[in-house]
Amino acid sequence: MDIFEVIRPGAHTTVQDGGRFGFQQFGIPVCGVVDPFAYRVANALVGNRKGEAVLEATILGPTLKALNQGLIAVTGGNLSPLLNNTLLPMWESVAVHPEDILQFKGVRTGCRAYISVAGGIDVPIVMGSRSTYVAGKIGGVDGRPLAAGDRLNKGEGTGKAGMHLSPDLIPNYPDHIEIRVILGPQDDYFSDGIEKLFSSPFKVSAKADRMGYRLEGNPVPHKGGVDKSIISEPSVPGGIQVPPDGQPIILLVEQTVGGYTKIATVISPDIGKVGQAKPGNRIHFRQVDLDESHRILNTEEEKIESIKMSLM
Amino acid sequence: MYDKPRFLLAGDRGLLVEFGGAIDPEINRKVRQIFLSLEKTPIDGVTEAIPTYRSILVFYDPFRIHLETLKKEILDRESEPDKWETPPPETIDIQVAYGGDFGPDLEFVAHHNKLTVEEVIQIHTSGTYLIYMLGFTPGFPFLGGLSEKIFAPRLEEPRLVVPAGSVGIANNQTGIYPLDSPGGWRLIGKTPIRLYDPTGSPPILLKAGNYLRFKRISREDFHEIAKRYED
Numbered sequence: 001m002d003i004f005e006v007i008r009p010g011a012h013t014t015v016q017d018g019g020r021f022g023f024q025q026f027g028i029p030v031c032g033v034v035d036p037f038a039y040r041v042a043n044a045l046v047g048n049r050k051g052e053a054v055l056e057a058t059i060l061g062p063t064l065k066a067l068n069q070g071l072i073a074v075t076g077g078n079l080s081p082l083l084n085n086t087l088l089p090m091w092e093s094v095a096v097h098p099e100d101i102l103q104f105k106g107v108r109t110g111c112r113a114y115i116s117v118a119g120g121i122d123v124p125i126v127m128g129s130r131s132t133y134v135a136g137k138i139g140g141v142d143g144r145p146l147a148a149g150d151r152l153n154k155g156e157g158t159g160k161a162g163m164h165l166s167p168d169l170i171p172n173y174p175d176h177i178e179i180r181v182i183l184g185p186q187d188d189y190f191s192d193g194i195e196k197l198f199s200s201p202f203k204v205s206a207k208a209d210r211m212g213y214r215l216e217g218n219p220v221p222h223k224g225g226v227d228k229s230i231i232s233e234p235s236v237p238g239g240i241q242v243p244p245d246g247q248p249i250i251l252l253v254e255q256t257v258g259g260y261t262k263i264a265t266v267i268s269p270d271i272g273k274v275g276q277a278k279p280g281n282r283i284h285f286r287q288v289d290l291d292e293s294h295r296i297l298n299t300e301e302e303k304i305e306s307i308k309m310s311l312m
Numbered sequence: 313m314y315d316k317p318r319f320l321l322a323g324d325r326g327l328l329v330e331f332g333g334a335i336d337p338e339i340n341r342k343v344r345q346i347f348l349s350l351e352k353t354p355i356d357g358v359t360e361a362i363p364t365y366r367s368i369l370v371f372y373d374p375f376r377i378h379l380e381t382l383k384k385e386i387l388d389r390e391s392e393p394d395k396w397e398t399p400p401p402e403t404i405d406i407q408v409a410y411g412g413d414f415g416p417d418l419e420f421v422a423h424h425n426k427l428t429v430e431e432v433i434q435i436h437t438s439g440t441y442l443i444y445m446l447g448f449t450p451g452f453p454f455l456g457g458l459s460e461k462i463f464a465p466r467l468e469e470p471r472l473v474v475p476a477g478s479v480g481i482a483n484n485q486t487g488i489y490p491l492d493s494p495g496g497w498r499l500i501g502k503t504p505i506r507l508y509d510p511t512g513s514p515p516i517l518l519k520a521g522n523y524l525r526f527k528r529i530s531r532e533d534f535h536e537i538a539k540r541y542e543d
Contacts, residue, residue: 024362024369025347026516027447126510136450137491138510185320185328231335232454233364234447236322257447265323293324294374301375 002067003117003154006146010062010104012209015121015140017053019253020129024234029256031131031139034210034275035112037171038076040304042116044311045073045093047159052120053130055146057113059278061104062146064115066096071118071159077110077173077276092164093118110173110276118157133254163311169303176201176282179270181240182293186230186261193220193242197263201282202248208279210254212241215283219246220263232259238266238274250274267293269300313339317390319383325359325374329386330367335456337442339366344521346389349396355385363520365444365454403440403523406488406503408479409534410436414502421464421481421498433528435459436500441486441524451490451508451516455524458486470496477502479526504538
């Protein structure tokens, strides 16, 4: 069933789900949402239980006209959503009716908003996922970001309006963030550089997208006498590449291979925080060990599961 | 090749298993052996594995398998390679129509190496190339085995659109563009074979660890094969 017509697509709005797994050996990155917490809550709010696809909007949100009755929720960064020119409460399921207009006035906090629909955004599944992979021209709507005039379908949904996330659980996406990392895989290419990575914050540059975030700050030097590049190898989402100029790049979900050394890797519960940072924001890296990272991951999973239970 | 694989952490759910420090067919053979064992007899808790030139990137679910258990499993497999009965690698032929608008840089490559166009084609089609890994774009093969007689530098200004199927050379590498994309390789020909067909089965034609040869075809043959995909 039709749910939205795209009036204006926004800066970069794509259909995404939890990711495309199992094809990385063929050079196809996982893609999927950058902020899994906001995505999973968005689906839970509208009663979706099966990793349904949502819209991921970036900084400048889209303008969408509802074509049918439906139930939506907007989570993630606050891009100032309006429904029929009235402030739309975020992190809450809201009914929409034909001719309703959902639009976004501008970014206040964070960088990416998620728009879920009861039943999920229904686009063809390609290689096990609905996620848009722009460079590979697959997933979403014809493998590209939304364009004016696109019509989006939804699946069958059963959620109800008025479900909301407890306010104390809503992330506030501050402009200064702490990001936890594990050293490796190529931390042995650095000595003083490791201290440099943790001693002062880095600014998010204008070159920040779903492929990666280029940072600016005190350069992270390589150890003397080692190569500054490695034999090309696959990227891990969250990997922190250090090119020869010492300015780190955090790799995200649409990257495949790279030949720069990776000094450290962002722990998975913090990748969404990176994805909610926007140009000009500051990132402070903090080192954790593997055991600690697994405890954090466990706490994060328990938190999301309890949220899902509370919204059933 | 290292005596024992090196284990490098790649975040909270990734383990990079490195078998050697060079681009080398022997090291890649080991990569293929262990990778195929993971496909044939998966380790419970391993969610995905990616073979590379000289390593395997293994993703795991830390709630299902402990890292030390995973390392031990891989070491066991590495120390008993014969147990896994790796099938011999396959060799796939890729038909290429050389030169003309399919290969606008063929004459440059010839001139650069003081060869004739015919000699470049002869050298390019006489090699057997190891598919070390796939990446960059879906199904793009990183190939080893290009003769140094036909090395050629990248374009100074990359093309905005290189058509899918284009076969190119960049320094000591040769490769095929699986889909229209920007690119700076010197283009010498084009294949009608689809390396990337998202709705096909399989969607990607090539597999890391196998071999590839280029076969010269005429433009008529090119169009004949291209037509088969449309029928």
